[in-house]
Amino acid sequence: MLGSGLIQGLAVTAKNLVGSFHDPARYTNVEYPEVKTKLPEAYRNFPFLVTESASDPMGTLRCVACQICEKECPPQCIYIEKSKDKKPDATGKMQLFPAVFDIDTSVCMSCQICVEVCPFDAIKMDQVFEVATTSRFEALLLNRNQLAKPNTYYHSIHPTEAAEVDGRLAAERKAAEEKAKAAAAAKAAAAAAPKSATAAASATPPSTTPTPKPPAAPSAEAPKPPTPAA
Amino acid sequence: MSISDLSPLGAQGGSHVRAVHDEFHGDLLEVSMGPHHPSTHGVFRMIVTLDGETIVKLKPVFGYLHRNHEKLGENTSYLGSMPYTDRLDYLCSMTNNWAYAIAVEKLAGQPVPERAEYVRVILAEITRLLNHTCLAGFLMQDLGCSGTPLMYAFREREKILDLFESLSGSRMMCNYQRFGGCRVDPSADWLEGAKQLTDGYGQFLDEFEALLTGNEIIMARTQGTGVLSPELAVAAGVTGPMLRATGVNYDLRKTDAYGVYPRFDFRVPLGAHGDVYDRYMVRVLEMRESIKILQQALAGIPAGPIMDPKAKLRGFRPKAGEAYGRIEGPKGEIGFYLVSDGSPNPYRYRVRAPSFINLTILEDMCLGQTVADAVIILGSVDIVLGEVDR
Amino acid sequence: METAEQIRDRLLARFPGAEISVVTNPGAAAQHSLLLGHAHARAIAEFLRDDAPLKLDQCSNVTGIDWPEKKIVETTKVTVPDPAGGPAKVVEQKSERVQPGYLEVVYHLYSIAFRHGPVILRLRTGNRTDQVTVPSLTPVWRACEFQEREVFDLYGVKFEGHPDLRRILMWDTFKDHPMRKDYVEPDDYEWEPTPHGAVLEKAKAHYPTPPAAAIAPAAAPTPATGGAKS
Numbered sequence: 021m022l023g024s025g026l027i028q029g030l031a032v033t034a035k036n037l038v039g040s041f042h043d044p045a046r047y048t049n050v051e052y053p054e055v056k057t058k059l060p061e062a063y064r065n066f067p068f069l070v071t072e073s074a075s076d077p078m079g080t081l082r083c084v085a086c087q088i089c090e091k092e093c094p095p096q097c098i099y100i101e102k103s104k105d106k107k108p109d110a111t112g113k114m115q116l117f118p119a120v121f122d123i124d125t126s127v128c129m130s131c132q133i134c135v136e137v138c139p140f141d142a143i144k145m146d147q148v149f150e151v152a153t154t155s156r157f158e159a160l161l162l163n164r165n166q167l168a169k170p171n172t173y174y175h176s177i178h179p180t181e182a183a184e185v186d187g188r189l190a191a192e193r194k195a196a197e198e199k200a201k202a203a204a205a206a207k208a209a210a211a212a213a214p215k216s217a218t219a220a221a222s223a224t225p226p227s228t229t230p231t232p233k234p235p236a237a238p239s240a241e242a243p244k245p246p247t248p249a250a
Numbered sequence: 251m252s253i254s255d256l257s258p259l260g261a262q263g264g265s266h267v268r269a270v271h272d273e274f275h276g277d278l279l280e281v282s283m284g285p286h287h288p289s290t291h292g293v294f295r296m297i298v299t300l301d302g303e304t305i306v307k308l309k310p311v312f313g314y315l316h317r318n319h320e321k322l323g324e325n326t327s328y329l330g331s332m333p334y335t336d337r338l339d340y341l342c343s344m345t346n347n348w349a350y351a352i353a354v355e356k357l358a359g360q361p362v363p364e365r366a367e368y369v370r371v372i373l374a375e376i377t378r379l380l381n382h383t384c385l386a387g388f389l390m391q392d393l394g395c396s397g398t399p400l401m402y403a404f405r406e407r408e409k410i411l412d413l414f415e416s417l418s419g420s421r422m423m424c425n426y427q428r429f430g431g432c433r434v435d436p437s438a439d440w441l442e443g444a445k446q447l448t449d450g451y452g453q454f455l456d457e458f459e460a461l462l463t464g465n466e467i468i469m470a471r472t473q474g475t476g477v478l479s480p481e482l483a484v485a486a487g488v489t490g491p492m493l494r495a496t497g498v499n500y501d502l503r504k505t506d507a508y509g510v511y512p513r514f515d516f517r518v519p520l521g522a523h524g525d526v527y528d529r530y531m532v533r534v535l536e537m538r539e540s541i542k543i544l545q546q547a548l549a550g551i552p553a554g555p556i557m558d559p560k561a562k563l564r565g566f567r568p569k570a571g572e573a574y575g576r577i578e579g580p581k582g583e584i585g586f587y588l589v590s591d592g593s594p595n596p597y598r599y600r601v602r603a604p605s606f607i608n609l610t611i612l613e614d615m616c617l618g619q620t621v622a623d624a625v626i627i628l629g630s631v632d633i634v635l636g637e638v639d640r
Numbered sequence: 641m642e643t644a645e646q647i648r649d650r651l652l653a654r655f656p657g658a659e660i661s662v663v664t665n666p667g668a669a670a671q672h673s674l675l676l677g678h679a680h681a682r683a684i685a686e687f688l689r690d691d692a693p694l695k696l697d698q699c700s701n702v703t704g705i706d707w708p709e710k711k712i713v714e715t716t717k718v719t720v721p722d723p724a725g726g727p728a729k730v731v732e733q734k735s736e737r738v739q740p741g742y743l744e745v746v747y748h749l750y751s752i753a754f755r756h757g758p759v760i761l762r763l764r765t766g767n768r769t770d771q772v773t774v775p776s777l778t779p780v781w782r783a784c785e786f787q788e789r790e791v792f793d794l795y796g797v798k799f800e801g802h803p804d805l806r807r808i809l810m811w812d813t814f815k816d817h818p819m820r821k822d823y824v825e826p827d828d829y830e831w832e833p834t835p836h837g838a839v840l841e842k843a844k845a846h847y848p849t850p851p852a853a854a855i856a857p858a859a860a861p862t863p864a865t866g867g868a869k870s
Contacts, residue, residue, distance in 0.1 A: 024464070025464030025466050026467070028460050029460065029462065029465050031460070032461040048408065060416035062416055063416075064419035064420060088564070092329070093330075094326050129333060129423065130420065131333035131423070131425050133425075136433070137563060
């Protein structure tokens with residue numbers, strides 16, 4: 021019968037209209053700014069730098085300024101400058117740290133490649149999305165102070181992944197400690213046997229800087245080429 | 251009254267509407283539809299010459315979204331191009347990723363573990379559901395069914411995007427496939443979610459079809475509109491649902507038998523007339539077949555590694571050579587042609603974009619039809635301008 | 641399906657005197673291709689399309705490749721007899737030759753009727769400047785029409801016999817061919833917060849002091865470190 025298809029279609033819309041008042045499957049809207057949906061754990065948007073402690077973020081950055089992420093970043097939005105001196109990292113080894121670490125979030129496409137290539141678990145994906153600003157360049161260029169977020173924050177946004185990373189780092193730290201212990205034992209043994217003392221001493225890694233210096237003063241990285249206009 | 255009377259600048263001065271004098275046909279009108287026209291699905295322009303309401307000539311104008319994607323691909327590493335492929339056809343990032351991964355794997359001779367192949371099939375078929383559902387919604391919007399079918403389609407799309415987000419971290423720019431596997435192993439919870447979606451999708455399709463398929467107005471508008479002959483479709487390189495709607499049985503899932511598709515039992519729906527209605531119906535039937543594939547894949551997915559242990563993420567340098575890899579994307583054959591000279595970046599990186607090639611026969615389908623039909627013919631081609639202009 | 645060599649032999653039997661050679665692909669894909677001379681290209685393409693055992697009715701992909709001229713240094717070992725009567729010396733002679741550049745058009749053909757492929761055809765231009773004409777295959781496969789236009793637009797290959805050879809992606813008044821390897825992009829540099837490599841060089845040309853130095857005066861990057869980052 022001509023028109024039966026139309027009537028059938030109208031029945032569907034009527035079912036949806038009525039259903040939207042009592043069936044949550046037919047009314048799926050969320051009134052966004054007032055109500056927010058829960059983000060899935062895997063959600064990613066913009067990278068951040070992981071620090072061990074919340075009180076001393078610049079002293080405990082996991083990043084060692086190896087510049088792998090800078091090289092691999094497809095849109096080239098990461099800018100790193102290595103420090104002149106070294107500080108101990110999570111495993112107690114003396115490492116460089118980034119004197120400058122900038123991410124231009126107006127260019128960043130949140131592809132997560134920096135996170136995948138990082139061998140130190142130092143850069144992870146954030147979950148921020150309400151990041152609108154009023155200036156195009158300056159406010160979206162984040163320096164290392166803005167990028168640094170503590171490990172506890174990482175645990176709060178990606179709990180499963182963070183626990184796995186922490187487990188792996190703890191294992192590495194333990195292995196490093198055991199290695200150091202073994203090296204110390206070897207040294208002691210070498211001291212006991214004076215003949216091989218020189219050989220053992222040269223085998224231990226030489227430390228370039230005996231005391232870790234504090235990172236560069238924050239004032240050194242604040243100004244940007246065009247001074248921020250109001 | 252002609253269109254030139256409606257132009258705010260009149261017949262003389264209008265930049266987008268111009269009268270063309272021809273001694274045989276009287277006044278022909280040249281109308282520029284787009285690039286900023288709601289019916290063109292983005293920034294696409296058609297220069298249409300009209301005799302009254304009838305189209306006598308149609309010239310597509312491309313390039314408004316051109317960003318030289320291929321040059322970008324030559325300037326970044328193989329891995330670095332993966333997130334850019336998301337941005338080609340931004341509705342189907344999972345299949346774009348797969349097509350690129352399959353081309354690079356061919357180039358480097360990289361094997362893929364079985365579980366990853368299953369995950370790829372699952373994601374590709376979910377992408378097909380997503381694309382075809384959206385397309386049906388957009389097509390109805392072009393026909394003038396403002397809102398309702400599109401909103402129903404987007405309600406379902408949201409469920410799929412939530413699945414993608416919980417697996418890859420992003421709703422549309424998934425960046426999920428890697429050379430030699432996939433980035434994250436889907437958890438049992440995720441697979442359960444995909445199973446629920448698959449089981450519920452048939453019911454949604456029943457409802458969607460009850461709304462649209464039998465509708466007399468849709469039939470009257472779309473049957474016999476924009477007819478494409480199988481001979482022309484083959485000669486012009488048209489692929490995907492557009493080709494199958496003309497009755498040519500050609501589906502790369504069957505012919506190339508890539509991935510683990512030969513293990514699944516599914517059929518290839520074919521059209522008979524090659525008109526807009528057939529293109530719509532072929533897509534709806536394809537979704538039903540996709541559900542069948544999904545049910546088999548989700549039931550049979552094996553345990554095991556998701557990445558080949560020898561696959562390299564950094565310092566990936568395939569040795570010199572070239573490869574053309576292609577898969578059956580939701581829009582047609584999406585292929586990547588790569589030439590390597592042994593360096594970390596591809597020497598040549600070419601995208602064979604299905605919607606670009608399907609669009610080249612637009613004029614042949616539109617000749618003799620009315621302006622309003624040109625809009626739905628364009629809608630039935632299923633274009634995404636990010637891919638057309640690259 | 642026949643191999644590239646078999647197709648070549650059959651074509652040579654059918655078109656005596658035609659220039660046809662097999663270009664081997666050393667990669668894992670092993671998709672070998674046929675390099676055609678201009679004179680018989682269209683006749684061969686028509687033959688391949690209608691040939692009963694091949695029936696390559698679909699031209700799937702048409703693309704260009706730019707091969708700029710390349711200096712090749714060849715080392716040959718020459719045995720020089722010792723005039724003093726001693727054992728002959730082996731001397732390495734280095735010869736430099738310039739491999740002329742050319743543009744290449746690649747066609748990927750498949751058969752929908754028999755579901756096989758790809759057969760790959762290649763056409764090469766004489767050089768990259770004035771002899772850039774190749775015969776168009778649009779009269780054989782309609783699919784080539786817009787893709788050949790794209791190759792013309794991005795590479796500057798002229799297709800003889802193409803019905804409508806105009807720019808397609810770039811605008812009509814555009815001068816250069818952007819996909820060529822020696823394409824120089826116009827200097828429309830704006831301010832870039834994180835300049836790298838080539839962009840850094842541009843930034844230096846536009847600003848008296850490099851922006852990198854302004855970001856971190858304490859670190860004071862030299863041009864050498866800036867260049868090393870790229």
